[in-house]
Amino acid sequence: MSYLSGKVAFITGAGSGIGRGTAERLAREGADVCVVDIDLPGAEETASLVREFGRRAIAVKANVASKPQIQAAADRCVQELGRLDICVANAGIGRMGSILDMELKDWQDQVDINLTGVFLTVQAAAQRMVRLGQGGRIICISSLAALNVAPGMWGYSATKAGVAIMVRGWAQELGRFGITVNAIGPGVIDTPLAHGLAGDEGGPIRRALEQRTPVGRVGRPADIAGLIAFLCSPDADFMTGSYLLMDGGLRDAPPLSGIEQNEEVMQERMRHMAAAMERRARQQPLIDER
Numbered sequence: 001m002s003y004l005s006g007k008v009a010f011i012t013g014a015g016s017g018i019g020r021g022t023a024e025r026l027a028r029e030g031a032d033v034c035v036v037d038i039d040l041p042g043a044e045e046t047a048s049l050v051r052e053f054g055r056r057a058i059a060v061k062a063n064v065a066s067k068p069q070i071q072a073a074a075d076r077c078v079q080e081l082g083r084l085d086i087c088v089a090n091a092g093i094g095r096m097g098s099i100l101d102m103e104l105k106d107w108q109d110q111v112d113i114n115l116t117g118v119f120l121t122v123q124a125a126a127q128r129m130v131r132l133g134q135g136g137r138i139i140c141i142s143s144l145a146a147l148n149v150a151p152g153m154w155g156y157s158a159t160k161a162g163v164a165i166m167v168r169g170w171a172q173e174l175g176r177f178g179i180t181v182n183a184i185g186p187g188v189i190d191t192p193l194a195h196g197l198a199g200d201e202g203g204p205i206r207r208a209l210e211q212r213t214p215v216g217r218v219g220r221p222a223d224i225a226g227l228i229a230f231l232c233s234p235d236a237d238f239m240t241g242s243y244l245l246m247d248g249g250l251r252d253a254p255p256l257s258g259i260e261q262n263e264e265v266m267q268e269r270m271r272h273m274a275a276a277m278e279r280r281a282r283q284q285p286l287i288d289e290r
């Protein structure tokens with residue numbers, strides 16, 4: 001029997017990237033999954049992938065920045081899947097900008113989703129875990145950016161550093177209920193959110209990143225999902241309040257000189273920026289529904 005048989009995972013932002021990879025991995029280990037995302041078609045696609053492992057799944061549309069929506073999603077998880085044992089507070093966005101002209105709305109969206117959204121998700125899950133009395137595992141997705149900062153990324157870094165510190169307080173409060181709370185700091189993982197940083201397979205940005213990363217490759221959602229699976233396993237019973245960095249060694253890697261001036265890199269970067277703006281235009285009306 002798999003170690004997560006009979007358990008139910010509540011995963012936000014599971015319609016894409018790391019959240020989807022985590023839903024698949026936890027299903028492989030035996031868990032049923034409540035797939036939460038603001039993007040319902042994405043969530044439904046993930047739910048189908050979970051069912052391919054023979055597990056139950058429901059797709060729920062919710063904006064993590066909305067307390068009523070995330071509370072209702074957690075209620076549906078318990079009503080339809082019977083329990084809530086694992087919570088992965090994963091939904092997040094990235095908004096870049098200089099201190100000289102960052103829009104207040106960009107700042108607020110990022111804080112509302114990356115920081116308040118994690119608080120509301122963990123609150124909704126922890127309340128139900130305590131009520132059900134069977135303990136639980138809470139994993140919050142922070143970032144390597146909680147430790148490092150770059151021009152234009154200070155707002156994102158602030159939210160991710162906030163997540164890394166909040167889990168320590170929650171671990172203190174929830175330990176007596178048999179609930180552990182940990183944060184994970186992914187480096188660059190190849191998902192739609194990070195395409196600008198990870199680049200295309202075989203392209204100039206990817207080659208430069210691979211050269212710079214000590215393990216010689218970019219991260220995959222399955223890497224982070226594996227660490228989440230470990231945190232949900234009996235081997236992690238004694239781990240709580242931790243921040244686990246998984247970045248292929250990128251934190252201490254020296255920058256590659258001259259790469260920013262490379263014409264090929266500049267062109268690929270421009271393409272990714274345009275794609276990111278398009279994606280954002282599609283997502284924004286959903287984010288504004290709160």
Ligand SMILES: NC(=O)c1ccc[n+]([C@@H]2O[C@H](COP(=O)([O-])OP(=O)(O)OC[C@H]3O[C@@H](n4cnc5c(N)ncnc54)[C@H](O)[C@@H]3O)[C@@H](O)[C@H]2O)c1
Nearest residue numbers: 013015016017018038063064091092143188189191193194
């Ligand atoms: N990809 C990376 O390199 C990387 C690195 C460090 C940390 N992270 C973090 O990992 C998490 C997952 O990111 P990803 O790379 O898989 O990105 P992604 O864009 O592929 O997936 C994020 C998902 O979150 C959903 N989402 C966005 N706003 C939401 C909201 N308000 N309510 C509910 N769902 C919402 C999106 O619809 C999407 O399905 C994020 O918190 C991100 O900050 C990613």
